[in-house]
Amino acid sequence: MPEPIVIIGAGGHGREVEHLIRAINAVRPTWTVSGFVDDAPTAAATALVRRLGSDIIGGLDEIRTRPPGAYVIGIGDGAARRRIDALMSESGWWAAVLVHPAATIGHDVELGPGSIVCAGVTATTNINCGRHVHLSRTCAIGHDSTLEDYVTVHPLASVSGTVHLHAGVTIGTTAAVLQNLTVGAGSVVGAGAVVVNDVPAGRTVKGVPAR
Ligand SMILES: CC(C)(COP(=O)(O)OP(=O)(O)OC[C@H]1O[C@@H](n2cnc3c(N)ncnc32)[C@H](O)[C@@H]1OP(=O)(O)O)[C@@H](O)C(=O)NCCC(=O)NCCS
Numbered sequence: 001m002p003e004p005i006v007i008i009g010a011g012g013h014g015r016e017v018e019h020l021i022r023a024i025n026a027v028r029p030t031w032t033v034s035g036f037v038d039d040a041p042t043a044a045a046t047a048l049v050r051r052l053g054s055d056i057i058g059g060l061d062e063i064r065t066r067p068p069g070a071y072v073i074g075i076g077d078g079a080a081r082r083r084i085d086a087l088m089s090e091s092g093w094w095a096a097v098l099v100h101p102a103a104t105i106g107h108d109v110e111l112g113p114g115s116i117v118c119a120g121v122t123a124t125t126n127i128n129c130g131r132h133v134h135l136s137r138t139c140a141i142g143h144d145s146t147l148e149d150y151v152t153v154h155p156l157a158s159v160s161g162t163v164h165l166h167a168g169v170t171i172g173t174t175a176a177v178l179q180n181l182t183v184g185a186g187s188v189v190g191a192g193a194v195v196v197n198d199v200p201a202g203r204t205v206k207g208v209p210a211r
Helices: 012-027 043-051 078-090
Strands: 003-008 031-037 056-058 070-073 109-111 127-129
Touching: 003 012, 012 031, 043 056, 070 078
Parallel strands: 003 031, 003 070, 031 056, 109 127
Antiparallel strands: none
């Protein structure tokens, strides 16, 4: 019996999460989307959500008064996911893990609550992902890597083996992080960058090599 789930965030990423749920359901009916939760939906986002046959069912405060169930956060910003995760968990809601059927997930890959793995992602072996880690379309995560809570890896990025991404790190689209490196908490690796040295916490680096 499919289980109800709410998607928090009615923007583009949230609607891509709806697409991910459809792909999972096409293989095995698993979820029924109860609707989208958004504190300030634009008219355009509302219209687009309705075109998917769904609707915006309220804001965070409102949803948290309802009997708890499964939720997923369709928001690309890791800091926002951290804040929303705290609120939803406090209200007894639980974060679903969503893995696209066209993702390749190896052995001993741990995905924390709320993690999202999109189509074409490859995560090989002995990988540890924390809460609400988002792996976007076709990114690659190498062996023995650790992705702490609220990490975001954008499309086509490559995280090599034995990399440690601390909490809230964002890896931009098509960026590469070379093997054995660490990216400090909250840092952002720009699109197309190649990280060749450890990155301290709270930095934005870009370019080749990334600086
Ligand atoms: C690097 C990034 C985080 C922005 O950093 P920022 O310091 O705020 O950058 P700004 O937009 O203020 O631009 C500052 C300068 O960096 C350059 N720049 C911006 N992004 C860059 C990138 N990825 N690589 C190289 N240079 C970049 C700008 O052209 C600008 O150059 P200038 O000063 O010579 O004009 C952002 O551009 C980025 O790459 N984010 C990743 C986005 C992504 O992957 N999205 C995927 C969505 S699915």
